[in-house]
Amino acid sequence: MRGILPPLIPAILVITAMELAVRQGFIPAYLVPAPSAVLAAMVESRAELGQAFLKTSAGALLGFALSAFGGIAIAVLLSSSRSIQRALYPYAVFFQTVPIIAIAPLLVIWFGYGMKTVVVSAFVVSIFPVIANTLTGILSTDPNLRDLFQLYGASQWVTLLKLRFPAALPQILTGLRVASGLAVIGAIVGEFIGGEGLGSVVDVARTQQRVDKVFAAVLLASALGLALFGLINLISAVTLRRWHASEQG
Amino acid sequence: MLRSKVKGEAAVRRRLRTCHYNMAMDRRAFLFGLPAFGLLASCGGSSKIRLALNWKPDPQFGGFYAAPFKERKLDVEILPGGAGTPTVQMIGAGSAEFGVVSADELVVARSRGNDVVALFAVFQDTPQGLMVHAERKLAAIEEVFEEGTVALQRGLPYARLLEKQFGFDHVKIVPSPGGDITAFLNDPLFAQQCFIMSEPLQARHAGAKVTVFPVADVGYNPYTTVLAANRKYVRENPGPVEQFVGAVREGWRAYVANAKPTNDKMHDLNPSMDPATFAEVAQEQVPFIQNDETDAAGLGSMKRERWEKLIGQLHGLGDIPEAISPDDCFKVV
Numbered sequence: 059m060r061g062i063l064p065p066l067i068p069a070i071l072v073i074t075a076m077e078l079a080v081r082q083g084f085i086p087a088y089l090v091p092a093p094s095a096v097l098a099a100m101v102e103s104r105a106e107l108g109q110a111f112l113k114t115s116a117g118a119l120l121g122f123a124l125s126a127f128g129g130i131a132i133a134v135l136l137s138s139s140r141s142i143q144r145a146l147y148p149y150a151v152f153f154q155t156v157p158i159i160a161i162a163p164l165l166v167i168w169f170g171y172g173m174k175t176v177v178v179s180a181f182v183v184s185i186f187p188v189i190a191n192t193l194t195g196i197l198s199t200d201p202n203l204r205d206l207f208q209l210y211g212a213s214q215w216v217t218l219l220k221l222r223f224p225a226a227l228p229q230i231l232t233g234l235r236v237a238s239g240l241a242v243i244g245a246i247v248g249e250f251i252g253g254e255g256l257g258s259v260v261d262v263a264r265t266q267q268r269v270d271k272v273f274a275a276v277l278l279a280s281a282l283g284l285a286l287f288g289l290i291n292l293i294s295a296v297t298l299r300r301w302h303a304s305e306q307g
Numbered sequence: 308m309l310r311s312k313v314k315g316e317a318a319v320r321r322r323l324r325t326c327h328y329n330m331a332m333d334r335r336a337f338l339f340g341l342p343a344f345g346l347l348a349s350c351g352g353s354s355k356i357r358l359a360l361n362w363k364p365d366p367q368f369g370g371f372y373a374a375p376f377k378e379r380k381l382d383v384e385i386l387p388g389g390a391g392t393p394t395v396q397m398i399g400a401g402s403a404e405f406g407v408v409s410a411d412e413l414v415v416a417r418s419r420g421n422d423v424v425a426l427f428a429v430f431q432d433t434p435q436g437l438m439v440h441a442e443r444k445l446a447a448i449e450e451v452f453e454e455g456t457v458a459l460q461r462g463l464p465y466a467r468l469l470e471k472q473f474g475f476d477h478v479k480i481v482p483s484p485g486g487d488i489t490a491f492l493n494d495p496l497f498a499q500q501c502f503i504m505s506e507p508l509q510a511r512h513a514g515a516k517v518t519v520f521p522v523a524d525v526g527y528n529p530y531t532t533v534l535a536a537n538r539k540y541v542r543e544n545p546g547p548v549e550q551f552v553g554a555v556r557e558g559w560r561a562y563v564a565n566a567k568p569t570n571d572k573m574h575d576l577n578p579s580m581d582p583a584t585f586a587e588v589a590q591e592q593v594p595f596i597q598n599d600e601t602d603a604a605g606l607g608s609m610k611r612e613r614w615e616k617l618i619g620q621l622h623g624l625g626d627i628p629e630a631i632s633p634d635d636c637f638k639v640v
Contacts, residue, residue, distance in 0.1 A: 089396060167493070253482050258482065262462035263462065264391070264462065267396070267412070
């Protein structure tokens, strides 16, 4: 209980304040919905929202998985030699800077309407933090340990698998944490243009001036982001508990 | 680039902007406390009169840019918007004194407690339509829904009216790409929502042959490009409102008679639209603005029965929970 209480207090305060502000007429309901109205919209449209939530989850998860595996693979490749890194890293930065909002309409033309566009959009926005963090992690292996592996004649592959990769785990997980939230944003942006999912619900509800439903869908998107974040934290706790300070104490 | 309800990239950019705006609002709310929202919503009292458009300067707003505000001693600032700029919420919240909305938007807003009122209807008939490739040789709007892909903004009432009447089971419905016609040009079975004097023109320039079915043909015909304001503002500032609407009417009269000088001015503000297109669109839209009724009652005039019919339709579609009074929707100035 002591763990749940601190985050609950601000939530209760904000929700109560919003509810009162709308009910007392300080804020018109067509600008900001009362939390009770958002809840009512959730219940009323539960079938539609549930289906949209599943669609968005699938798109975000797939995009995120592609980012995780692709990002780690690219980082390993980049770490293999300084010249490869110098040749390719600037192009990896491209993913960091690409304005997804501007290229999303093109994604539809390249990948068609529907899931593929959503997955690609989630992937494009979420891969860079995985690359950057994994690379930093792999490159910052303790030089003494590296020397030790060399002394025992370990191959490059073994060094990567048994030393550099495990040592980089805390950074890799940090990259994945950042990427998990971005993947949800990417999926929603993809859905604005490609149709389906929570993105489409938000778009339609906004056109209909249903702020309550917009908030309901946005809350579900946040819940999805939180769930992904929680999943990474769980993996982090399991893999790092025994040796890394961040998961101890 | 021509005008439409939603425009691909621009639409998304605008969404991003709104997003940032909302985030800024949230931060302020937390800093100054929630009552700041209330203040924000109730204030509206600078001497400058702001007119919020829902798109960039283009012929659809020609009369507003041609209006002799200065001659009538009005200090007016025209705020160009993006696709779907929430103008109806803006005038409700007091972040603009006047805004351009569509009649159905206004009815829905009123039913949600946003006390806004229409003052001048530029387009007497809705310029919304569905555009298809002429090669399909479709004879009626219902045939659009027999096969292929239809790009439609599903949140719009007429989209649901079409669904109710013809069913969407045989077509794939995708979000409207706005003014972007790339998907249309690439797919012979692609149909998309359009402004009758906008995207079809663009498609013809790109070499496509198109057929357009006006949405008004299925009996849904809300006034479009409607000048509206907050009722409280109208009540408290009868003089300026009368002057403003008078100037707008004069502006539209001048623009219909000779669009060239205003087009030049708007082209400077919106260089992405070329002068030839400005001239062409300005000419094509005249029948929507001027007809026998406006010849009798004046440009921008509105009729109670049109509002009444629209309210009935929106109620039937479930967009508003109960019918509202048509007399509250518009005001003759």
